[in-house]
Amino acid sequence: MVYLTRVEHFNAAHKLFNPGWSRQQNEAVFGKCANENWHGHNYELHVTIKGEPDPDTGFVLDVKKLSEIIGRQVLDKLDHLNLNMDVDFMQGKMCSTENLAIAIWGQLERFLPVAVQLHCIKLYETPRIFVEYYGR
Amino acid sequence: MVYLTRVEHFNAAHKLFNPGWSRQQNEAVFGKCANENWHGHNYELHVTIKGEPDPDTGFVLDVKKLSEIIGRQVLDKLDHLNLNMDVDFMQGKMCSTENLAIAIWGQLERFLPVAVQLHCIKLYETPRIFVEYYGR
Amino acid sequence: MVYLTRVEHFNAAHKLFNPGWSRQQNEAVFGKCANENWHGHNYELHVTIKGEPDPDTGFVLDVKKLSEIIGRQVLDKLDHLNLNMDVDFMQGKMCSTENLAIAIWGQLERFLPVAVQLHCIKLYETPRIFVEYYGR
Amino acid sequence: MVYLTRVEHFNAAHKLFNPGWSRQQNEAVFGKCANENWHGHNYELHVTIKGEPDPDTGFVLDVKKLSEIIGRQVLDKLDHLNLNMDVDFMQGKMCSTENLAIAIWGQLERFLPVAVQLHCIKLYETPRIFVEYYGR
Amino acid sequence: MVYLTRVEHFNAAHKLFNPGWSRQQNEAVFGKCANENWHGHNYELHVTIKGEPDPDTGFVLDVKKLSEIIGRQVLDKLDHLNLNMDVDFMQGKMCSTENLAIAIWGQLERFLPVAVQLHCIKLYETPRIFVEYYGR
Amino acid sequence: MVYLTRVEHFNAAHKLFNPGWSRQQNEAVFGKCANENWHGHNYELHVTIKGEPDPDTGFVLDVKKLSEIIGRQVLDKLDHLNLNMDVDFMQGKMCSTENLAIAIWGQLERFLPVAVQLHCIKLYETPRIFVEYYGR
Numbered sequence: 001m002v003y004l005t006r007v008e009h010f011n012a013a014h015k016l017f018n019p020g021w022s023r024q025q026n027e028a029v030f031g032k033c034a035n036e037n038w039h040g041h042n043y044e045l046h047v048t049i050k051g052e053p054d055p056d057t058g059f060v061l062d063v064k065k066l067s068e069i070i071g072r073q074v075l076d077k078l079d080h081l082n083l084n085m086d087v088d089f090m091q092g093k094m095c096s097t098e099n100l101a102i103a104i105w106g107q108l109e110r111f112l113p114v115a116v117q118l119h120c121i122k123l124y125e126t127p128r129i130f131v132e133y134y135g136r
Numbered sequence: 137m138v139y140l141t142r143v144e145h146f147n148a149a150h151k152l153f154n155p156g157w158s159r160q161q162n163e164a165v166f167g168k169c170a171n172e173n174w175h176g177h178n179y180e181l182h183v184t185i186k187g188e189p190d191p192d193t194g195f196v197l198d199v200k201k202l203s204e205i206i207g208r209q210v211l212d213k214l215d216h217l218n219l220n221m222d223v224d225f226m227q228g229k230m231c232s233t234e235n236l237a238i239a240i241w242g243q244l245e246r247f248l249p250v251a252v253q254l255h256c257i258k259l260y261e262t263p264r265i266f267v268e269y270y271g272r
Numbered sequence: 273m274v275y276l277t278r279v280e281h282f283n284a285a286h287k288l289f290n291p292g293w294s295r296q297q298n299e300a301v302f303g304k305c306a307n308e309n310w311h312g313h314n315y316e317l318h319v320t321i322k323g324e325p326d327p328d329t330g331f332v333l334d335v336k337k338l339s340e341i342i343g344r345q346v347l348d349k350l351d352h353l354n355l356n357m358d359v360d361f362m363q364g365k366m367c368s369t370e371n372l373a374i375a376i377w378g379q380l381e382r383f384l385p386v387a388v389q390l391h392c393i394k395l396y397e398t399p400r401i402f403v404e405y406y407g408r
Numbered sequence: 409m410v411y412l413t414r415v416e417h418f419n420a421a422h423k424l425f426n427p428g429w430s431r432q433q434n435e436a437v438f439g440k441c442a443n444e445n446w447h448g449h450n451y452e453l454h455v456t457i458k459g460e461p462d463p464d465t466g467f468v469l470d471v472k473k474l475s476e477i478i479g480r481q482v483l484d485k486l487d488h489l490n491l492n493m494d495v496d497f498m499q500g501k502m503c504s505t506e507n508l509a510i511a512i513w514g515q516l517e518r519f520l521p522v523a524v525q526l527h528c529i530k531l532y533e534t535p536r537i538f539v540e541y542y543g544r
Numbered sequence: 545m546v547y548l549t550r551v552e553h554f555n556a557a558h559k560l561f562n563p564g565w566s567r568q569q570n571e572a573v574f575g576k577c578a579n580e581n582w583h584g585h586n587y588e589l590h591v592t593i594k595g596e597p598d599p600d601t602g603f604v605l606d607v608k609k610l611s612e613i614i615g616r617q618v619l620d621k622l623d624h625l626n627l628n629m630d631v632d633f634m635q636g637k638m639c640s641t642e643n644l645a646i647a648i649w650g651q652l653e654r655f656l657p658v659a660v661q662l663h664c665i666k667l668y669e670t671p672r673i674f675v676e677y678y679g680r
Numbered sequence: 681m682v683y684l685t686r687v688e689h690f691n692a693a694h695k696l697f698n699p700g701w702s703r704q705q706n707e708a709v710f711g712k713c714a715n716e717n718w719h720g721h722n723y724e725l726h727v728t729i730k731g732e733p734d735p736d737t738g739f740v741l742d743v744k745k746l747s748e749i750i751g752r753q754v755l756d757k758l759d760h761l762n763l764n765m766d767v768d769f770m771q772g773k774m775c776s777t778e779n780l781a782i783a784i785w786g787q788l789e790r791f792l793p794v795a796v797q798l799h800c801i802k803l804y805e806t807p808r809i810f811v812e813y814y815g816r
Contacts (some may be wrong), residue, residue, distance in 0.1 A: 001544065002506045007536040011262065013149040013174035018328055029329060031336070032216035038149035039216040040176005042262050048540075056426055057437060058504030063537050064439070080168035080175040096330030098274045126147065126178050128279040129335050132320075136273065137816065138778045143808040154600055165601060167608070184812075192698055193709060194776030199809050200711070232602030234546045264551040265607050268592075272545065283806065285693040285718035290464055301465060303472070304760035310693035311760040312720005314806050352712035352719040368466025370410045398691065398722050400415040401471050404456075408409065419670065421557040421582035440624035446557035447624040448584005450670050488576035488583040534555065534586050562736055573737060575744070640738025642682045672687040673743050676728075680681065 003119055004060040005048040008070050010079035013040040014095040017084075038082065043100075044124040045074070047108065051116035061116050073107045097125040101133040109135070139255055140196040141184040144206050146215035149176040150231040153220075174218065179236075180260040181210070183244065187252035197252050209243045233261040237269040245271070275391055276332040277320040280342050282351035285312040286367040289356075310354065315372075316396040317346070319380065323388035333388050345379045369397040373405040381407070411527055412468040413456040416478050418487035421448040422503040425492075446490065451508075452532040453482070455516065459524035469524050481515045505533040509541040517543070547663055548604040549592040552614050554623035557584040558639040561628075582626065587644075588668040589618070591652065595660035605660050617651045641669040645677040653679070683799055684740040685728040688750050690759035693720040694775040697764075718762065723780075724804040725754070727788065731796035741796050753787045777805040781813040789815070 016033040017026050026034040033039070047070055051060040077087055083095040089107060093099045101123040109118050124130040152169040153162050162170040169175070183206055187196040213223055219231040225243060229235045237259040245254050260266040288305040289298050298306040305311070319342055323332040349359055355367040361379060365371045373395040381390050396402040424441040425434050434442040441447070455478055459468040485495055491503040497515060501507045509531040517526050532538040560577040561570050570578040577583070591614055595604040621631055627639040633651060637643045645667040653662050668674040696713040697706050706714040713719070727750055731740040757767055763775040769787060773779045781803040789798050804810040 001542070002509065003540040003542075004506065005538050005540070009262070011175050011177055013176040016330070020328075029334075035216050035218070035222070037218035037221045038174050038176065039147050039218070040149040040174065041147055042178040053502075053504065053506040053510075056428075056502075058424070058502030058507045060506055060539070062437075080171055082171070082173035082175070085173045086171070094325075094328075094330030096325065098276065098325040098332055099330040101274065102325075126145070130277050130279075131332070132275040132277070134273070134275075137814070138781065139812040139814075140778065141810050141812070143810075152602070156600075165606075189774075189776065189778040189782075192700075192774075194696070194774030194779045196778055196811070198709075230597075230600075230602030232597065234548065234597040234604055235602045237546065238597075266549050267604070268547040268549070270545070270547075281806070283719050283721055285720040288466070292464075301470075307760050307762070307766070309762035309765045310718050310720065311691050311762070312693040312718065313691055314722040352715055354715070354717035354719070357717045358715070366461075366464075366466030368461065370412065370461040370468055371466045373410065374461075398689070402413050402415075403468070404411040404413070406409070406411075417670070419583050419585055421584040443624050443626070443630070445626035445629045446582050446584065447555050447626070448557040448582065449555055450586040488579050490579070490581035490583070493581045494579070534553070560738070564736075573742075638733075638736075638738030640733065642684065642733040642740055643738045645682065646733075674685050674687075675740070676683040676685070678681070678683075 001050055002053055002060050003048050003050045004063065004066070005046050006063055006066050006070060008045045008047070008067070008075060010043050010045065010075050011040065012043060012078055012081055012083050013038040014083035015039065016094065016096065018094065041125050043078075044130075045070070045104065046120070046122035047118075048120040048122070049112060049116045050119045054115075061113060065113075069108065069111050073111050074104055077107070097123055097129065097131045098133075101131045105133055105135055137186055138189055138196050139184050139186045140199065140202070141182050142199055142202045142206060144181045144183070144203070144211060146179050146181065146211050147176065148179060148214055148217055148219050149174040150219035151175065152230065152232065154230065177261050179214075180266075181206070181240065182256070182258035183254075184256040184258070185248060185252045186255045190251075197249060201249075205244065205247050209247050210240055213243070233259055233265065233267045234269075237267045241269055241271055273322050274325055274332050275320050275322045276335065276338070277318050278335055278338045278342060280317045280319070280339070280347060282315050282317065282347050283312065284315060284350055284353055284355050285310040286355035287311065288366065288368065290366065310356075313397050315350075316402075317342070317376065318392070318394035319390075320392040320394070321384060321388045322391045326387075333385065337385075341383050342380065345383050346376055349379070369395055369401065369403045370405075373403045377405055377407055409458055410461055410468050411456050411458045412471065412474070413454050414471055414474045414478060416453045416455070416475070416483060418451050418453065418483050419448065420451060420486055420489055420491050421446040422491035423447065424502065424504065426502065449533050451486075452538075453478070453512065454528070454530035455526075456528040456530070457520060457524045458527045462523075469521060473521075477519050478516065481519050482512050485515070505531055505537065505539045506541075509539045513541055513543055545594055546597055546604050547592050547594045548607065548610070549590050550607055550610045550614060552589045552591070552611070552619060554587050554589065554619050555584065556587060556622055556625055556627050557582040558627035559583065560639065562638065582628075585669050587622075588674075589614070589648065590664070590666035591662075592664040592666070593656060593660045594663045598659075605657060609657075613652065613655050617655050618648050621651070641667055641673065641675045642677075645675045649677055649679055681730050682733055682740050683728050683730045684743065684746070685726050686743055686746050686750060688725045688727070688747070688755060690723050690725065690755050691720065692723060692758055692761055692763050693718040694763035695719065696774065696776065698774065718764075721805050723758075724810075725750070725784065726800070726802035727798075728800040728802070729792060729796045730799045734795075741793060745793075749788065749791050753791050754784055757787070777803055777809065777811045778813075781811045785813050785815055
């Protein structure tokens, strides 16, 4: 079993704002992240899959194919967009990095070839804050 | 003469949208960057000053003081905010990285101690796109 | 279960010197690291916790709170200090990166909220040498 | 148990070319990577071992010794060479990053001291593509 | 005047070998870099242009256009290729990083729009070795 | 004219302490950096030289030779040492990054081959603080 990781990037706006709370409560909990006019990030996304290298190619999966799947299922739906407003699979969810990583797992899992398994979604919000999700 | 650089970060939302143009023209020129619901970045800011090291301290300027000035004049006005909507010194300007670097120069220049000179504002929009401005 | 990591930094002096050994033996084993006048590093610390995202915030833990705990329990006791001389929780221990990571685990574990668990202490001594400790 | 990682680098040429296939088939599968005149990479190698810190040194293993073993068993046989033509332990194998990581594991495992275990070979082909192998 | 930089990457094989010298002399001067079977690198290329921001866009030059020009004039001719064998504009030249940077300048200069000037080609051979060329 | 840069590293202890001042004054000015028991850093050093590429080699200077000169004249005298106590060319100087960069220039300038000129010493104290010195 070998683990293969592809690193991708996307830029997005978001805010952390619980619609069930007052504005004061949102500011008390989320501070600057609750700014109603949004802020944003350069997200760095590491997608790790696992599988056996194919004897003919030496590949767990052709990394170009992995990159195309990530592009179509994830980046096209997030890049240069507003996570709260523009992204169908984030509707009704708090746009934390934790929830975004879980949602990206959900976007990717069913589109990978059967010979490989999704292992980890690692998502950097900034170079000093990141989350990892292993599907359970 | 020694050049001293302090690296800082801020996260902000913006869009590239010329209000004198139609939406189609904006999308034709700015593509995804014109998304009306905003996107955002982790900006990395390098502020370089120059001067002679003080004989008593060995410092061109105490880097903590430089960091405080950048914090008060720049980061407090940009971090976790919307460049187009929330920033007084960007009003009426296109929020390109070029214009933002020039504006940051304008914010900092007059607040530095007289013994040093502002040399360069280097601003990364992403790890692969950056601008430099030397004040002229 | 989601894993959340906060990256922090501290600068410290240390030496690798076993007081039960002669100076020659220390130099034979630790080489330049045994220099009696100390040397130092910019340590990079990754603290990873795990837990379920809170439904109201989307957070495993507010990363500002995690950063405050790391600041109070770890950075305030290590940053700009001498690991051998100034740090109570390193007294009587060899100041290797391995032992420092184990000690940082001990400092943090009991101060985290009960809803989360400490998962990993990853400590870089240089960009090319790092250790990881998982608490057992 | 503590995990210790040493990061090393090597530069090598390779191509992805299955000798059992026609040139067209190779180009269809491997694209630019099948260029018959080779291309190359700056590989970054992370070798992670695990063990208990020695009470006298605080070390899982002296990182200089680990680096010497990696140098002798791996880097001397890969650096500034052609993976397909010059490397005995890659003969008859597709020179994918996956297969190279597995082969590096095989080179290192038997040369480590008995007190430690090889835990992971992590190999970056580019900053955005890497594989990990845990020996099974 | 603002300076705008775009960072790009390409992977290539090369060797340092002076055809007017004996193999011994090449090995004496170039060491491992003279390996007749090639080695290779992940090159990182920084292209810096300068100009005045356009009042309508805020751009010195649309970075997507800059990236397309670099792609067509430079990357398409270098990426996943052999610098000594496959690149017309390196024929008859030693394939040092210095000469490659000068040649990339020559490839780009005449294809840039007249409103901007090429300022610097910065080329990393490895993360620890890079050259800069300013056109004279 | 081409500029060639070699990146090197060294680890050292230091403190910022003016012996002509009281301990209180030192603490008021230098804060944590005045800790009498020292602290330390992983310094990153960029040495840039300039010259014409040699027609036979394509090199401004063989980077291995540049690295050897830096090793002998700079790293051997700084690495794993105490800047205040162990370094002859820092005696009687404040051990600021500014003064250290100027002193490294002095160490290197006269040992470079006549065909090249020293252009810049760039010295990182941390990833967020660096100085540059151009010899005047």
